[in-house]
Amino acid sequence: MKPKHLTIVLIFLATCFSCDKSEFPSKDFSVNEINYGDCKTVTKSVLNEYLELTTINDYYLAISHINAMFNCVPGQIIVDAILEDNKISINEYSTENSANCICPYDLSFLIGPLQYDTYTLSVKQANYEILNVEIDFNKDTDLKIDIEQTN
Numbered sequence: 392m393k394p395k396h397l398t399i400v401l402i403f404l405a406t407c408f409s410c411d412k413s414e415f416p417s418k419d420f421s422v423n424e425i426n427y428g429d430c431k432t433v434t435k436s437v438l439n440e441y442l443e444l445t446t447i448n449d450y451y452l453a454i455s456h457i458n459a460m461f462n463c464v465p466g467q468i469i470v471d472a473i474l475e476d477n478k479i480s481i482n483e484y485s486t487e488n489s490a491n492c493i494c495p496y497d498l499s500f501l502i503g504p505l506q507y508d509t510y511t512l513s514v515k516q517a518n519y520e521i522l523n524v525e526i527d528f529n530k531d532t533d534l535k536i537d538i539e540q541t542n
Contacts (some may be wrong), residue, residue: 416517418504420472420503422472422481422500424499425468426499427459427496427498430461430496431458431495431496431497432494438458438495439457439458440456441457441458441510441536441537442454442455442514442536443535444532444535445533446532446533450506452503453499455498455499456497457497459495459498459516460494461483461496463492463494465485466486468484469483469484470483470498474502474505477510479504480518481502481513482515482516482518483498483516506528506531507528508527508528509527510525511525512524522538529538
């Protein structure tokens with residue numbers, strides 16, 4: 392093979408391999424893409440509350456909080472998230488609590504970017520901690536975590 396052809400092949404291969412590497416995003420840690428459905432009409436006694444955690448786009452964690460309990464008339468459901476050292480603190484709350492009832496909602500959101508590491512995940516609802524667990528975040532994270540409330 393001629394040196395000119397070898398150089399072209401090497402440049403092509405280097406370009407292909409460099410495209411596979413995903414660089415850590417330069418964005419600040421934040422919570423995005425908050426979505427939730429309507430109040431479910433089933434009672435809490437027949438529901439299992441849990442989190443589903445999945446890595447998205449290499450450095451983001453998609454969180455689905457299934458059967459999260461909020462007021463029947465919540466106004467808007469808000470999610471705040473803070474990353475301090477290796478602790479992820481999430482607080483979910485509603486802007487209104489005028490009805491005298493609660494019901495389950497399916498809530499989903501995206502947090503990140505996160506480095507691959509072990510984190511303590513703390514989830515609160517209206518500043519009341521409902522979950523504190525250690526998770527290993529990597530490119531293949533796919534977890535289901537049951538939430539057992541002792542109310």
